[in-house]
Amino acid sequence: MSEERLSYLFSQYYQNKASEAEVAELGILLEQPNDESLSALLKKSWEEQSGGTPFFARDTSLKMLETILKKDAAAPVYRLPARGSWLSRVAAAAVLILLLGGGYLLWTNGKKAPLATATKPRTQDIAPGRTGAILTLANGKQVVLDSAGNGTLASEGGSRIEKAAGTLSYHHETGSLAVVYNTMTTPRGRKYFLQLADGSKVWLNAESSIRFPTAFNGHERRVEITGEAYFEVAKDPARKFMVTGNGVTTEVLGTHFNVNAYNDEEAVKVTLLEGAVNVHAGSNSNTLKPGQQASVKNGITINEHADTESALAWKNGQFRFNGVSIETIMRQAARWYDIDVVFEGKIAGPFVADISRDVPISSMLHLLELTDRAHFIIEGKKVIVRP
Helix, strand or coil, rough: HHHHHHHHHHHHHHHHCCHHHHHHHHHHHHCCCCHHHHHHHHHHHHHHHHHCCCCCHHHHHHHHHHHHCCCCCCCCCCCCCCCCCHHHHHHHHHHHHHCCCCCEEEEECCCCCCCCCCCCCCCCCCCCECCEEEECCCCCCCEEECCCCCEEEEECCEEEEEECCCEEEEEECCCCCCCEEEEEEECCCCEEEEEEECCCCEEEEEEEEEEEECCCCCCCCEEEEEEEEEEECCCCCCCCCCCECCCEEEECCCCCEEEEECCCCCCCEEEEEEEEEEECCCCCCEEEEECCCCEEEECCCCCCCHHHHHHCCCCCCEEEEECCCCHHHHHHHHHHHEEEEEEEECCCCCCEEEEEEECCCHHHHHHHHCCCEEEEEEECCCCEEEE
């Protein structure tokens, strides 16, 4: 769990601005017992919101907590009151005490029926994905970046290839005219960051690949992708930057955009964050402005008010589902958690949720189960989805 995400969620709750999905996500994260790092982050977030000054002395908070717990002696749970009430501030202090003691939490979000409940842990779980990739050099040699040490890995096509803490970068050193290509591949459950020789930055999502020259020596800069990638292209008015994926080419001079070109998705989607891009598919072509998204399927359709936060959620360490089907959700889960998904029955939708990609799959599935629309069973690397 990133410090920024926890601080954001706590701040949203404290200021009575959190959405129902954010409240549920915070509740799930706080349900992890005996997590010293989480406790430290929560304490820091609490101090940031309260200015470091407790609303009540520790003894008073303990007595209040004891009184609350006596209302439900069947389980060591704590019911968080409605946001915005004066008691919510007391609750935050009590949550700290409870969390530091390794307790479990029950959240109600101010409603009669609980939004989430402290449940028994699943007998099986699957860890989230992590940083890692495979680099294939021009001579066919493969380097597993997960385990490769930091430093210079190779020199090819006039560029020096260096790895440093989850980043692979190419540094153009000579004026070699030979065009040499490398390929980076992220298996399921992996992601990676790449800096090309021209300074362009690429974030590669799980189950994706990018083929690129070690140095850009021609009149254009061209790369090929499968899966999904986010680009921050270095500006170069003299040489266009071309990204081809699943039959769609995105042409830019220097800008920020995301390309989702997974074969199992309904359409190729190009989402523009900054600058301008031209999207080409067969004989069709359209220009995007910031905040727009091109969807390519039997032609090009432009969404002028795209949900850019959802499109970029994966790059920012989040799942963001804004009115999507359970099938869409589980495709993303399959890539990130490296699982096989089996559906047994039709699941009603759509779903709306914000979930951290840092949590184990049980936490993600638990949040989805709060909708009472779906139930999940984990069997090894397989997840069964039932109504």
